[in-house]
Amino acid sequence: MTATTHSPSASVTDLYPSRGATEVAIPRQDPVVWSAPGAVGPIPGPDLQSFERDGFLAIDQLIGPDEVDVYHRELERLVTDPVIRADERSIVEPKSQEIRSVFEVHKISEVFANLVHDERIVGRARQILGSDVYVHQSRINVKPGFGASGFYWHSDFETWHAEDGLPNMRTVSVSIALTENYDTNGGLMIMPGSHRTFLGCSGATPKDNYKKSLQMQDAGTPSDEALTKMASDYGIKLFTGKAGSATWFDCNCMHGSGDNITPFPRSNVFIVFNSVENKAVEPFAAPVRRPEYIGATDFTPVR
DSSP states (O other), rough: OOOOOOOTTSSSOOOSSSBBOOEEEEOOSSSSSSSSSSSSSOOOOOHHHHHHSSSSSEESSOOOHHHHHHHHHHHHHHHHOHHHHHHHTEEEEETTOOOOESSSSHHHHHHHHHHOOOHHHHHHHHHHHHOOEEEEEEEEEEOOOBBBBOOEEHHHHHIIIIIOOOOOSEEEEEESEEEEEEESSSSEEEEEEEGGGGEOOBOOOOOTTTHHHTSSTTBOOHHHHHEEEEEOOOOEEEBOOOOOOOEEETTEEEEEOOOSSSSSOEEEEEEEEEEETSSSOOOOOSSBBOOOOTTTOOOOOOO
């Protein structure tokens, strides 16, 4: 893909400035749940209220054991395929040289494409976002035991806004566990309620920042002082659960995960749904747009 220089659309107001000279904290300007009160959907009302309050919703079993086996076998097939490893959509762990993530997995794999279209998945995304949705990003994440590195604290929206051009916080992610998530093997951590504050990070975005950030976060990283305050204000929730469990979380949640130094691998499939009414414009704080496989510009609704 040939990179071209972009600047934000003059007709789109930047509600969430970031990557400037100083770090800034801005109150959220958008709803959390976009559907009308009482709208019918697969998420019960109390759970939807919990999502609005905390920014996340944990589900003990979103897919069953037989389905987990199918998706886990497909994950293993992909990460051991030399053709997939050579594909630019595969991100390799710097230390172990093993595959860390495979992006655009719903286009690479028919098995994961079927998961994206599953009404248990896309129906919840539509209910939260109040509209039809498309896939902004999909990937499988692999954290083998004995030293797989984590993902440092960040807000996904900060990057998707700055580097992909998503104007508003109308995006939701789901992480579906394909191995058991213990409290020791590098599970997802979220600061509950942090989705209500946008942290605009300091420092300009380097060209082709994604090549480095997908292995180790740099630009778009909050300061220690800001993280200390947010952790003090909101606390930290660690997600554990059996394979087949899932965590839905708002695009602006402050989240991260630790290294996995246990013998127990942690793998998951990660799908990002964006509202068709929140289509990407030009990046708000980056010299170039990230590749299509990281930030989609195909806004075809998931049916």
